[in-house]
Amino acid sequence: MASELTGKPATVVLLASGKDSLHLVFSRSADLGVDMRKAMEAAARMVDGKGGGKPDVCQGGGKNPAGAGDALKEAEKVVEAMLRDDRGQVDA
Numbered sequence: 001m002a003s004e005l006t007g008k009p010a011t012v013v014l015l016a017s018g019k020d021s022l023h024l025v026f027s028r029s030a031d032l033g034v035d036m037r038k039a040m041e042a043a044a045r046m047v048d049g050k051g052g053g054k055p056d057v058c059q060g061g062g063k064n065p066a067g068a069g070d071a072l073k074e075a076e077k078v079v080e081a082m083l084r085d086d087r088g089q090v091d092a
Contacts, residue, residue: 002027002057014039014075022047022065026075027057034082042078043071 011029040051040058047067051060
């Protein structure tokens with residue numbers, strides 16, 4: 001689903017799912033240079049988890065699915081900050 005959505009320009013996808021444990025997928029379109037690993041790092045801390053991947057797509061998870069909303073909000077803040085000030089720029 002993330003790949004399909006990020007095929008469109010200027011798109012960031014933050015997905016979370018799970019009942020007993022949480023699975024996260026963060027992705028961005030090729031025209032954006034933000035590093036999704038930074039968003040994953042911030043979100044994973046919120047759910048007692050970890051994650052990794054490439055600058056354009058990351059996967060992770062955690063032991064605290066109840067924190068999914070907070071994790072997504074934190075990831076959104078990180079992405080917005082990178083888009084605002086270009087500190088998160090990486091080579092696509």
